[in-house]
Amino acid sequence: MSVPIAAPAQHRQSGIASNALSVLNSVFGLPAFRRAQEEIVRHVTNGGNCLVLMPTGGGKSLCYQLPSLLRQGCGIVVSPLIALMRDQVAGLIEAGVKAAVLNSTLSFNEAAAVEARLLAGDLDLLYVAPERLLTPRCLAMLDRAQIALFAIDEAHCVSQWGHDFRPEYIGLSVIAERFPNVPRIALTATADELTRREIIDRLHLAAAPSFVASFDRPNIKYEIVDKQNAQAQLKNFIAERHAGDAGIVYCLSRAKVEDTAAALNKAGVPALAYHAGLDANMRARHQDHFINEDGVVIVATIAFGMGIDKPDVRFVAHLDLPKSIEAYYQETGRAGRDGKPSTAWMAYGLSDIVQQRRMIEESSGSETFKRVSIGKLEALVGLAETANCRRSRLLGYFGETPAAAKCGNCDNCLSPPQLRDGKVIAQKLLSCAYRTGQRFGAMHLIDVLVGRMTERVRQFGHHKLSVFGIGSELNEKQWRAAFRQLVAIGHLQADSDAFGALKLTETARGVLKGETEVMLREVAAGSRHRPNRTKSRRGDIAPRSADAGEAGSPALIGILRTWRSEVARKRGVPAYVVLHDSTIDGIATLRPKTLGQLREIPGIGDKKLEHYGDELLALVTAAG
Structure with a gap:
């Protein structure tokens, strides 16, 4: 259903704009463009290349779908996500668009039928997996077809510095080399400056403009809590804030996925597990059940979620720390795609930092890769530990200056933490780590600080040290928070060679000498914030998310x-x-x-x- 572009040349721009708006309304039922969509559509329809950075739910798909309908030929969409291909094609067909997929789920005969439709000019959009596109057979077929454009979705996968590197994406440079006159549009929801540079380099977009929309998702409330009993905290969070809502819970290991799903089901929350260890058919059934049914919670490793277009996911919960801010943003971005109030909730503790750092140090990556990965982890820890607006910190990471210093829709804005002079606390903590030989983790050090005579304390003679019992003014929860904050600030670091032992960094010297100021967040001895309502960004009180925005009967x-x-x-x-x-x-x-x-x-x-x-x-x- 390609729409011819208005001629002559002097009317081309106005013709594209009017045609684009007409197709937007008639096909997708939308009255107007959002943000930079119209400028991008006009640029690509005119034959231009570009890089588009737009948040999940921000309307990236229309930026290549509309030009594909406005230009002659078929738009080729490269995507690594089978679920996204399937759901987007289903939605396009519902809207009357001639769309199809070409990936490993098709039989030989089914794939041949799709190829025949492409060569016959009977397709408006074709979604292709990158490994399929790079085969000699597929490239030869594309040589014979009329191509409207190439859209490289999830373009961050091309970057080794991205959070979701896919080796097959590197080969996509062949598109620019083999089809230089066909417009290329690369799209992603998450890419820091380093990742953007690599996308531009590998996909030959150096001369093309970049359209960078705001990364802000104002409907998402960001909340990070001190991890104590993560499963119990999760169950309380769902019961109090999101009962009956669809949600995604991310865990690091398969075993934790299974345990958490079982615990939620036992608590009356319909939950399904999703991880690579499950049979492929079971994974597909669980994913389909989550997508098609209301109020289902999926508990998953990070293998799940990419390409899921389900718009009414009301919460995303993390029981383990992601690897980077990019990963956190991408995963939390699965929530609230429909623009309704949603929550990004994470339970986080010192053990998460130790675990992630150990995984980086033990990886087979180069020293440069490890250094970059640790830098990304430290940026995420900084987001988790900040006493300021989390949204401002998140946007700042992506190079965006927020409109206001406080968003009014994150836990720090809604319940601002109190800061106090933490120099003495830090000195006690660092002294304890130093005098015990920098060979122990936080739990043992806390036992020494509070004067708890455990078997290990007695075994190593740490009850005889001057630091034994010097921290009795704080309880275990408060000391745990202090340890976490000193790691985040950089005065302590986990030693991956000593199974998570905490050792002093160079900056710790200034703290111990009293030359360095240390401000720590105040942690109450036993209080627990249990909100059942959330403030909107306008400052009024909004009902729980399932009811928000439903003005009808x-x-x-x-x-x-x-x-x-x-x-x-x-x-x-x-x-x-x-x-x-x-x-x-x-x-x-x-x-x-x-x-x-x-x-x-x-x-x-x-x-x-x-x-x-x-x-x-x-x-x-x-x-x-």
């Missing part, structure tokens, strides 16, 4: 969702491919009486109006 919303589930099941597509929650909310709020009124609701394009219009109006009428 709850009864009608329930009817519409039930209808949507039935249609999705019959058509074999995720429920949100039929209609997004925001579209259902719009129908329930406006209660359209005619097809014309229904067509005005965002998310209702021409094909969806044709397929579902009469049924939706009947449901609204029946609901009174």
